[in-house]
Amino acid sequence: MDEVVTAARAVDWSRLGARGLCDACLGRLFGMLGHGYTNAARGAAIRAVVDVPTGVCWVCSTLTSRYDDLADLVVRKIEETLKRAMPGFRECLEDMRATR
Ligand SMILES: [Zn+2]
Numbered sequence: 888m889d890e891v892v893t894a895a896r897a898v899d900w901s902r903l904g905a906r907g908l909c910d911a912c913l914g915r916l917f918g919m920l921g922h923g924y925t926n927a928a929r930g931a932a933i934r935a936v937v938d939v940p941t942g943v944c945w946v947c948s949t950l951t952s953r954y955d956d957l958a959d960l961v962v963r964k965i966e967e968t969l970k971r972a973m974p975g976f977r978e979c980l981e982d983m984r985a986t987r
Pocket of ligand 1: 908909910911912913944945946947948949950951
């Protein structure tokens with residue numbers, strides 16, 4: 888993570904102005920450095936050493952904090968589509984859920 892923090896310290900963050908960045912988007916700027924870390928982990932490490940505005944993220948508008956909700960939505964839509972398209976899928980899905 889040292890290389891991420893070193894690179895972040897070299898950036899003129901004042902050019903960002905008052906635009907907020909979430910940890911995930913902040914870390915994504917340095918995604919080529921610090922392998923094995925999530926973008927959010929990179930962003931949190933950077934935020935600990937440089938002054939980057941917080942608030943609603945200028946890039947994603949908090950979308951990155953909603954990945955789980957979006958994944959659930961995708962699963963529900965796929966299940967609905969399969970229930971309509973494949974007779975017997977509903978029973979198969981219920982069997983799969985019962986065996987978890
Ligand atoms: Zn963001």
